[in-house]
Structures are given as C-alpha cells and as structure tokens.
Amino acid sequence: xxxxxTILILIVIGIAGAALWLAxxxxxxxxxxxFRDHRPEPKISSIKEHFxxxxxxxxxxxxxxxxxxxxxxxxxxxxxxxxxxxxxxxQYWGRTGNSDYYITILPGQKITLDDREAIVALVKHAPASMxxxxxxIVGKNLVEVHQDSSVTKxxxxxxxxxxxxxxxxxxxxxxxVLTYKEGLEALRDY
Numbered sequence: 001x002x003x004x005x006t007i008l009i010l011i012v013i014g015i016a017g018a019a020l021w022l023a024x025x026x027x028x029x030x031x032x033x034x035f036r037d038h039r040p041e042p043k044i045s046s047i048k049e050h051f052x053x054x055x056x057x058x059x060x061x062x063x064x065x066x067x068x069x070x071x072x073x074x075x076x077x078x079x080x081x082x083x084x085x086x087x088x089x090x091q092y093w094g095r096t097g098n099s100d101y102y103i104t105i106l107p108g109q110k111i112t113l114d115d116r117e118a119i120v121a122l123v124k125h126a127p128a129s130m131x132x133x134x135x136x137i138v139g140k141n142l143v144e145v146h147q148d149s150s151v152t153k154x155x156x157x158x159x160x161x162x163x164x165x166x167x168x169x170x171x172x173x174x175x176x177v178l179t180y181k182e183g184l185e186a187l188r189d190y
Contacts, residue, residue, distance in 0.1 A: 062177065070090050086136065125174065155171070157169060
C-alpha cells in the first residue's frame with residue numbers, strides 16, 4: 001500500500017513539475033515575443049515637432065552602418081511644404097538623448113561624371129560575394145549623416161532591387177543603407 005501511495009505521489013509531482021516547466025516556457029516565449037514584436041519606435045508627433053514637418057509617414061524598418069546606434073532603425077517620409085526627405089532614426093530616438101544621431105536621405109539626383117568614376121571604383125572594390133556591376137546602380141541620393149552637431153554629406157548609390165525584396169544604397173566606402181519590403185514599395189522611385 002505504501003509503495004502504491006509513493007508511486008502515486010511521484011506521478012502527481014512529475015505531472016505538476018512538467019506542467020510548471022511548460023508554463024514557464026510558455027511565459028518565457030510570450031515575454032520574448034513581446035520584445036521581438038513590439039520594439040519601441042520614435043513617435044510621429046515627436047518627429048513632426050523636432051523636424052518642423054507638415055506631414056510624417058512611417059515607411060518601415062531600416063538598417064545602416066553610417067551611424068552607430070542600436071541595430072533597429074525606422075524610416076519616415078517627411079514633407080515640409082513641397083520638399084520631402086526620408087529620415088532614418090534609431091528605435092530609441094527621442095527617448096535616450098540620442099536625438100542627434102540619424103540620417104537623412106534626400107530625393108534622387110542626377111548621376112554626374114564624377115559619380116560614374118566613383119561607381120567604377122565602387123564596383124572594383126566591392127567584395128566578390130556582392131557580384132556588383134555598374135549596371136546594378138540605378139540612381140543616386142544624397143545622404144546626410146547627423147552625429148551630434150556635425151553633418152556629413154555623402155552620395156549614396158541606389159542598387160536595383162532584384163528578387164530579394166530589399167532596397168539598398170551604397171556609399172563609395174561600401175557603407176550601406178538598407179530597407180526591406182515596406183521601404184522598397186515606398187521608395188522605389190525616390
């Protein structure tokens with residue numbers, strides 16, 4: 001009788017332990033999903049006020065190695081009167097005092113003779129894994145890199161968006177600005 005009781009107690013403890021373990025895993029997964037799916041984003045009202053914009057529209061996620069902030073960045077289309085620009089901000093922009101670290105992408109510009117020389121050099125120095133060709137470059141935008149009180153202006157060459165669903169710009173130093181499906185749809189002709 002004691003043996004049956006002991007076995008029954010062990011079974012109940014085992015079931016309770018398994019249930020607790022499953023519940024703990026579910027709670028952990030739920031918490032991690034909240035982090036992954038709900039990253040902080042800059043507030044549109046704060047962006048509108050800071051940049052004195054008439055209209056701000058969220059584009060979607062971006063990444064860049066032009067500024068050193070968190071890897072999660074978001075792009076916004078700003079309109080001031082007849083002018084427009086794209087602002088790429090860190091996920092914590094406006095919250096942690098890093099409001100002076102961002103990039104601005106200005107509308108497309110004509111490719112000049114100097115740009116053609118830069119494109120040849122870019123293709124020559126690109127890693128073989130990129131398989132970059134001059135014909136892959138379909139446009140040029142001016143990018144302003146804002147860090148503290150300094151602003152650096154760089155030409156960024158827009159690459160063809162093949163089947164990857166990404167839109168990418170490269171500087172002559174192979175630094176990149178990258179956006180994904182939402183950005184590709186919003187900025188294909190920008």
